[in-house]
Amino acid sequence: MKKLKKLVVGNWKMNPSSLAEAKKIAGDVKRGVKNTKKTQVVLCPPFVYLYPLSGVPRTSVLLGSQNVFYEEAGSYTGEVSVSQLSQCKTSFVIIGHSERRAMGETDDQINRKVRAVTHEGMTAIVCVGEKIHDQHGDYLAIVKKQIQDALRDVSKKLLDHVVVAYEPVWAIGAQDAMPAEDVHEMALFIKKVLRDMYGILADGIRIIYGGAVNTFNAQHIIDGGYVHGFLIGRESLKAKNFVEIIKIVDLS
Numbered sequence: 001m002k003k004l005k006k007l008v009v010g011n012w013k014m015n016p017s018s019l020a021e022a023k024k025i026a027g028d029v030k031r032g033v034k035n036t037k038k039t040q041v042v043l044c045p046p047f048v049y050l051y052p053l054s055g056v057p058r059t060s061v062l063l064g065s066q067n068v069f070y071e072e073a074g075s076y077t078g079e080v081s082v083s084q085l086s087q088c089k090t091s092f093v094i095i096g097h098s099e100r101r102a103m104g105e106t107d108d109q110i111n112r113k114v115r116a117v118t119h120e121g122m123t124a125i126v127c128v129g130e131k132i133h134d135q136h137g138d139y140l141a142i143v144k145k146q147i148q149d150a151l152r153d154v155s156k157k158l159l160d161h162v163v164v165a166y167e168p169v170w171a172i173g174a175q176d177a178m179p180a181e182d183v184h185e186m187a188l189f190i191k192k193v194l195r196d197m198y199g200i201l202a203d204g205i206r207i208i209y210g211g212a213v214n215t216f217n218a219q220h221i222i223d224g225g226y227v228h229g230f231l232i233g234r235e236s237l238k239a240k241n242f243v244e245i246i247k248i249v250d251l252s
């Protein structure tokens with residue numbers, strides 16, 4: 001595998017309930033990873049905490065948002081633009097998370113968001129994943145189409161600004177993660193889809209896994225899954241566990 005910087009992203013979703021807690025978690029993570037060398041860490045809090053946390057970014061801990069809108073400005077009630085995010089020191093954006101897809105976000109909207117984000121030099125964390133890991137392998141076509149749709153008209157020169165987060169929907173919020181061998185199979189498949197789209201340059205795209213990653217399974221998935229890191233929900237709100245997972249990834 002080409003040597004790309006490893007990546008661990010914390011998706012806080014609509015948590016924690018107070019800014020004080022958000023600052024505490026971010027501070028603990030920042031202190032905990034100060035000796036981490038090879039791994040980029042991205043915290044994705046709710047929009048309203050981005051500005052108060054904008055002192056966090058350092059080389060190893062960066063800020064990301066959980067969504068964005070693709071227009072630059074105007075009458076779009078409730079939306080936030082890429083440039084507004086970048087003023088809060090946000091350099092990553094999670095796009096197309098299954099919880100947003102479930103609320104009606106379409107492949108076309110996801111593609112517009114990916115183009116807006118990469119065009120402005122921020123990194124798009126593009127979430128893909130099947131709802132059911134069926135026996136017939138239909139999930140492969142589903143994931144392939146999600147990738148092709150999300151990256152439509154994204155040029156080769158912007159690929160450094162793309163991360164693919166493979167998150168089987170059935171594993172998100174679940175007790176058990178996907179077995180490492182299956183993660184490996186999907187990572188290879190995604191790599192092939194990307195190579196078919198972009199040729200060898202696709203090897204510059206990091207592929208991370210998300211769905212029930214915790215301190216017990218992280219080592220196994222990173223060793224056997226051959227991914228560049230993780231997208232983590234619940235465990236990213238527990239600074240101690242999150243830091244432990246980051247260290248596992250960093251040392252692997």
Ligand code: PGA
Nearest residue numbers: 172173211212232233234
């Ligand atoms: P989880 O969530 O780690 O709590 O399963 C992952 C995600 O939604 O990105």
